[in-house]
Amino acid sequence: MNASAVALSILLFPAAGALLLAGRGWRMPRVVTQIVGPGVVWLSFAATLWLFFNQVNGDFAYWTWIKSGSFELPFNLLVDNLSIFMCMVITGVGGLIVTYSVGYMAHEDGPSYARFFTYMDVFIFSMLLLVLAGNFVFLIIGWALVGLSSYFLIGFWYQRRSAVLAARKAFVMNVIGDVGMILGTFVLFVTYHAVTYAGVFSHLTSLASVGDSAPLELAAFLLLVGAVAKSAQIPLHTWLPDAMEGPTPVSALIHAATMVTAGVYLVARMHPIYDITTYAHDAVAIIGAVTALFAATIAIVQTDIKRVLAYSTMSQIGYMFLAVGIGAYAAGLFHLLAHGFFKALLFMAAGNVIHAMHDEQDMRKYGGLWNQMRPTSVTFLIGCLSLVGVIPFVGFFSKEQILGAAFSRPGSLGLTVWAIGFATALITGFYTGRMWWLSFWGKPSPQRPVEHPHEAPMVMMIPVAILAVLATVGGVIQTSVLGFGPSAVSSYLDKVVTAAWWEAGRFPGGYTREFLVAIALLTMVLAAALFAGALRMRPWSAVVPWAQRLLERKYYFDEIYNAAFVRTMDAVASIGYRDVEKVVIDGAVVGTGEAAEATAGSLRLTQSGYFRNYVLVFIAGALIAAALLLVRTS
Amino acid sequence: MAGSLDIGGSQFDVSWFLLLAAALFTLGAVGVLVRRNPLIILISIELMLNAVNLTLVAFSRQLENLEGQLFALMTMTVAAAEAVVGLAILVDIFRVRDLEDIDDLSELKG
Numbered sequence: 001m002n003a004s005a006v007a008l009s010i011l012l013f014p015a016a017g018a019l020l021l022a023g024r025g026w027r028m029p030r031v032v033t034q035i036v037g038p039g040v041v042w043l044s045f046a047a048t049l050w051l052f053f054n055q056v057n058g059d060f061a062y063w064t065w066i067k068s069g070s071f072e073l074p075f076n077l078l079v080d081n082l083s084i085f086m087c088m089v090i091t092g093v094g095g096l097i098v099t100y101s102v103g104y105m106a107h108e109d110g111p112s113y114a115r116f117f118t119y120m121d122v123f124i125f126s127m128l129l130l131v132l133a134g135n136f137v138f139l140i141i142g143w144a145l146v147g148l149s150s151y152f153l154i155g156f157w158y159q160r161r162s163a164v165l166a167a168r169k170a171f172v173m174n175v176i177g178d179v180g181m182i183l184g185t186f187v188l189f190v191t192y193h194a195v196t197y198a199g200v201f202s203h204l205t206s207l208a209s210v211g212d213s214a215p216l217e218l219a220a221f222l223l224l225v226g227a228v229a230k231s232a233q234i235p236l237h238t239w240l241p242d243a244m245e246g247p248t249p250v251s252a253l254i255h256a257a258t259m260v261t262a263g264v265y266l267v268a269r270m271h272p273i274y275d276i277t278t279y280a281h282d283a284v285a286i287i288g289a290v291t292a293l294f295a296a297t298i299a300i301v302q303t304d305i306k307r308v309l310a311y312s313t314m315s316q317i318g319y320m321f322l323a324v325g326i327g328a329y330a331a332g333l334f335h336l337l338a339h340g341f342f343k344a345l346l347f348m349a350a351g352n353v354i355h356a357m358h359d360e361q362d363m364r365k366y367g368g369l370w371n372q373m374r375p376t377s378v379t380f381l382i383g384c385l386s387l388v389g390v391i392p393f394v395g396f397f398s399k400e401q402i403l404g405a406a407f408s409r410p411g412s413l414g415l416t417v418w419a420i421g422f423a424t425a426l427i428t429g430f431y432t433g434r435m436w437w438l439s440f441w442g443k444p445s446p447q448r449p450v451e452h453p454h455e456a457p458m459v460m461m462i463p464v465a466i467l468a469v470l471a472t473v474g475g476v477i478q479t480s481v482l483g484f485g486p487s488a489v490s491s492y493l494d495k496v497v498t499a500a501w502w503e504a505g506r507f508p509g510g511y512t513r514e515f516l517v518a519i520a521l522l523t524m525v526l527a528a529a530l531f532a533g534a535l536r537m538r539p540w541s542a543v544v545p546w547a548q549r550l551l552e553r554k555y556y557f558d559e560i561y562n563a564a565f566v567r568t569m570d571a572v573a574s575i576g577y578r579d580v581e582k583v584v585i586d587g588a589v590v591g592t593g594e595a596a597e598a599t600a601g602s603l604r605l606t607q608s609g610y611f612r613n614y615v616l617v618f619i620a621g622a623l624i625a626a627a628l629l630l631v632r633t634s
Numbered sequence: 635m636a637g638s639l640d641i642g643g644s645q646f647d648v649s650w651f652l653l654l655a656a657a658l659f660t661l662g663a664v665g666v667l668v669r670r671n672p673l674i675i676l677i678s679i680e681l682m683l684n685a686v687n688l689t690l691v692a693f694s695r696q697l698e699n700l701e702g703q704l705f706a707l708m709t710m711t712v713a714a715a716e717a718v719v720g721l722a723i724l725v726d727i728f729r730v731r732d733l734e735d736i737d738d739l740s741e742l743k744g
Contacts, residue, residue: 609743611675611736612667619663 004060006047007079010087011128013043018121025114037117038098041124045091052084059134059198073195078134082496085333085489086131086265093257093340094124096463100348101249103460104355116156120253123149127258131265135196136185139266143181143226146259147174153254154246166242173239177229184222188273191215197269204272213276220273220280223266224287231263231317233291238557240314244306248351251306256313256347257340264320264336268329268497281325282413288321289420294555296427300434301551304361305350308435312387313343315424319402322417328405329497330490334478335398337489341474342386342395345467349380352460353439356453363435368444372453375461377440379468384436386471388429388527394474399425400520401478401490407516422523429527433534441535639695651692658685670735672727676720683713 017040025033061076077083098120105116126149130142148171155167189195192203204216227233232240232255243255254260267274267284274281295314302308316339323332353369353376354361370377386393389400403425406418444451455461477488553559606617638645658681665678687706694702727733 607743609740611739615663615666619667 003051003054003056003058003079004062004077006050007056007060007077007132008062010044010047010051010091011077011125011132013040013047014121014125014128016040018118018125021114021118021121025118026111028114030110030113033114033117034102037120038095038102040121041091041095041098044124044128045088045095048084048087048091051079052088056084057081059196061134065137073135073137075138076134076196077132078197079132080496081492082265082268082333083131085337085493087128089261089337089340090124090127090131090258093344093467094127094253096466097249097253097257097344097348098124100252100351100460100463101247103457104249104351105247112156116153116247119149119152119156120249123153123254123259127262130262134198136188136200137195140178140181140185143230143262144174144178146254146262147171147178147230150174150243150254150259153250154243156246156250160245162242163245166239166245170239170243173229173236176236177226180222180225180229184219184226187215187219187222191219201272204276213278216273217277217280220270220277221283223270223273224280224284227263227266227284227321228287230266231260231321232314233263233287233318233321234294235557237291237295237314238554238561241307241310241554244304244310248306248347248354251310252344252347252351255310256343260313260317261320261336261339264317264324264332267321267324268333271324271329271497274324275327281327283325285322285325285413285417288318288323288325289417289424290318291315292318292322292424293420293427294318296424296431298551298554299431300427301548303364305353305363305366305435305439306347306361308363308431309343309346309350312346312428312431313339315428316343316387319399319421319424322421323402323405326406326409326414326417328402328409330493331398331401331405333493333497334489335402338386338394338398338471338474341467342383342393342471345379345464345471346383346387348460348464348467349376349383352376352456352464353380353453355456355460356450358449360449363438365445365447365449366439367442367448368440369453370440373455375455376464379464380440381436382468382471384432384531388432388531389425389524390528391521391524392472392475394471396520396524397475397478399523400517403520403523404516407519425523425527426530429530430534433531436531437535639692648692648696652689655685655688655692658682658688670737672724672733672736675736676717676724679720680713680717683709683716 017036020036021033025036056079058080059076059078061074063075064072065075066073098117101116101120105113108116123146126142126145128142130139130146133139133142151167151171151174154170155164157163185195188200192200194200194203225236229236240255240260244251246255274284292315295311295318299308299311299315302311316335320332320335320339323329323335353366353373356373356376357366360366382393386395389395403418403421406414406421408414456464478490479487550556638647639651662678662680662682662685665681666675669675669678687709690702690706690709694700694706724733727739731738733739
């Protein structure tokens, strides 16, 4: 088979599925939607596996999109280890989640059911375009399209006002990022006159070849704006918790496993830029670390199970930003994979619970599910332990790599972000424990909507179970962090994301492997202790009421944004309405009309309709003309 | 160029003809302006046309150029045509309504 055709087919399968479902889906029997919706994602997964096993590497140009003078924009797909890795996460985890949706969305009527899978396939297509694009223009197209499909899916239940508002908020925030991306691309284009990755990066092969790094820093910061908005990092994070208004599989796919990790992919893909820049690269790590800690603290007080998971997602993506920000790209991407496993698992297991509880999402109204929904409880516990970073689960291996890289990075930045990451790991243990004990342990809450909940059907349970297995044993592919075994992920990715000239002593560290592992184990023990301790530490909020309030209000970010932007814009708009629109514009428009009417009113008097008037005017005119002639000739 | 015309042996200064034409024209114009009967207005218009014809013929004789007289014949033809059209319109209006005052036809006022 032709490698470039296979690479293109990865994109075409979900696109074809989306077109079919959009055009004919609601007229065809439900089973067509159930097969086509997830089926095309699995076909893409198969194509990705083919590329993976054939070790395809290449920059395939299909046709020229724009040609103008010396400027040429090809439609090219970049297939390398990084994009294949991302495609595997998207189509693999995505396939499981879309399959799960077959059961989760079963209550929807025919047209809505087809609409849901149309959106899901559009999303998968856009995300694949984002990671496969070989130039900045198609990267931006994919980038904007995932924002659009996220908007569709958050607002899927458009009859609910809150869902529509959340969708709009997410879209606006994402567009801020899109603008950053576009400006960043423009800066790169002005500087290097290229829009393909290969064209831009060929100028960045070494520190010496760059010269003035100011435009590069600017471009890196602008691209970072895009990454921050898409990945819900501070300060553009407020859309993600609200995005939980969407159906739970959407939260699992878009707002946990794939779309929100696009920022991490972006920084990794742009690593030749970030390797050279100093400030922008450090900013990535700082933003990541701050977000990790900040989101984790908010997660402590949330009562909505999906919102806990949303803040946890922000926090874990903060870890990934931290990792790519200190140059440990492979570690960050491995955490992306691990997080895709365990957070999709947590969301889908939580979806089982929400499904059984008739859409009740308040954890305080659960309780006692351990005995009644045993399979879901077990898988949820696996997800929790993986999130906390307990040893056989995949979360331990990925977190250890990130924190180890941060700890051994020379300079104060490494230690600072390590300390924040360490604190975050402990808080993660606490809020995860709180979520777990509150939802599944103890006696059933008296307010629980369902006395005897039903376990989810097989079509939902099997994907959850597969992810539970992956979250449990996924770590074996990267056991080298313990000093033995393979390092499959990092050695696979390091071929792409580590520049040859950069390898020379980035992390001399000076720490032995055993020392780093010991620190990781200490972190794990403390986090696990907090996880267990959360059972008894429940009335903790009474201790510091103001802190509780601060966290419950999410550090007042929404309020600040409302005051700073929404209200300001409202004020500007109302001033514009009252003083500009009403006075100046309406004055001009209405004034023109009134002036014309007044003029016409006086002119119409001349149209008396009386024959003799016209004759009189005519004769008078003739006389005047004659008089003028006489004056002229005499 | 002679200042007088020979009409049947008598010499008339050309200005007499022009004065007569001016008087006829004024009569016609005033008639159009002040009379309200449509028929009288049409007659007044004919009067103005004939006043102009008189000047044309007078100048033609004075300048010894036949073009003026040709032009007068032309004017008569046009006047006849105009009278036909004008009367036809009037007859048509009479069919629809009883018209005695031209001011009744003022529907086209602004």
